[in-house]
Amino acid sequence: MIASRSPFTLAFKACRYLACTCLLAGTSLGALAADKLLPIEHWQQPSGAQVWLVTSPSLPMVDVQIDFDGGSRRDPAPQAGLAAATAAMLGKGIAAGGGHPALDEEALEQAWADLGASLSAAAGNDRFTLRLRSLTQQPVLQQATKLAARQIGQPSWPAAIWQRERQRWSAALREAQTRPDVVARQAFERAVYGEHPYGQQTTPETLARIDVTDMQAFYARHVLPCRAKVSVVGAVDRAQADALVRTLLAGLPQQTGCAPLPEIPEVTPLAQARTERISFDAEQAQILIGQPGIRRNDPDFLTYLVANHILGGSGFGSRLMEQVREERGLVYGIYSSFNPGNHAGAITIALQTRADQAEAATQLVNQVVRAFVADGPTDRELQDAKANLIGGFALRIDSNEKLLGNVANIAWNDLPLDYLEHWTDRVAAITVGDVRRVVQRVLQPERMVTVIVGGSKP
Secondary structure (H helix, E strand, O other), X not given: OHHHOOHHHHHHHHHHHHHHHHHHHHHHHHHHHHHOOOXXXXXXXXXXXXXXXXXXXXXXXXXXXXXXXXXXXXXXXXXXXXXXXXXXHOOOXXXXXXXXXXXXXXXXXXXXXXXXXXXXXXXXXXXXXXXXXXXXXXXXXXXXXXXXXHHHHOEOOOHHHHHHHHHHHHXXXXXXXXXXXXHHHHHHHHHHHOOOHHHOOOOHHHHHOOOXXXXXXXXXXXXXXXXXXXXXXXXXXXXXHHHHHHHHHOOOOOOOOOOOOOOOOOOOOOXXXXXXXXXXXXXXXXXXXXXXXXXXXXXXXXXXXXXXXXXXXXXXXXXXXXXXXXXXXXXXXXXXXXXXXXXXXXXXXXXXXXXXXXXXXXXXXXXXXXXXXXXXXXXXXXXXXXHHHHHOHHXXXXXXXXXXXXHHHHHHOXXXXXOXXXXXXXXXXXXXXXXXXXXXXXXOHHHOEEEEEOOEOO
């Protein structure tokens, strides 16, 4: 019987199955994308937790993502880094309780290794995220779920470990200031976001103001079942998924409803163009150009996704790459990106060039952007972009992990359950006029921030 096997045997079998999962996931879900997407089920538990489920029986595993409104935008400005610190400390030990002994950092790591499963925590701009991955075979899943529930409900918050981690983190932050790309990114975010929490910077000084009691209070305020949006992908049915989620959240305070969290103001649009030149002992210049963009729930999100693909998001097929690198040879590389969230994320054009070419490269980028805003894409550019995005759609869901990310995106942004099913049709329907309208609404070339770092000694 499996139940009588040693932890080593369980770990060996789990690792063997998970290795097979990595090899098979692309094939099974890739074939699925070419045929028909599996349906997404959605329901709400009595605790208030909302669950989204894709039952994918082809592999004996399950992936769970639990999102809470507890990202870095909820950090108090003097304690920037609090959400990330809270997430990092969640894996540093479990307190005793429920007849179970305490587990320190090493014992907890060993317990997960014995199961061949994992639980991770992370904090982005908007979300505080927990992720569980396990085989669905018993007793592995049962043991992994119980261990995860203890870790979620009974973290020990060891103060001595936080002192160690804070010192390591602070040292890494100081070292990062020796890299021009980091200096450029921080200056760019400060300029684009201003006083908005998206622009807050974690520093050794803000970390020094954080203690484990602050983490406990942050965790207790944000990580509650009534705030949970749970995405489940794997070989479990609705009843099994519902029971799994109930167990995972059982150790958290149960209450009938959550008080609303404070509203966070929107990112303030830029009033005018601004250029910041930062001296740095480097022969190459790091250049970032951009502005606040759109929220993720903007109805024009997909149209701007296509627009960005044409402008600079598709590598060597993009307009910026062709005109700035291939035709003029002014840069080593150049790309554009946008990062929408609960608030307007930054639209960014990033390039690297010789210091003596920085001004010429910046001017040319601005010319390309202005022309794109004025005229929009050509028919050929639009058709190539749509073909590339539609042709690559299967790669967006070709593993359990990627599919989970897409389901979690639907959950977090309150998108329709059939969002993925109609994704390619919606992209295919986008016209040149649509792209022109959206870029003229979103892009403001005359108000962009430009940050140039490098090329001269301080």
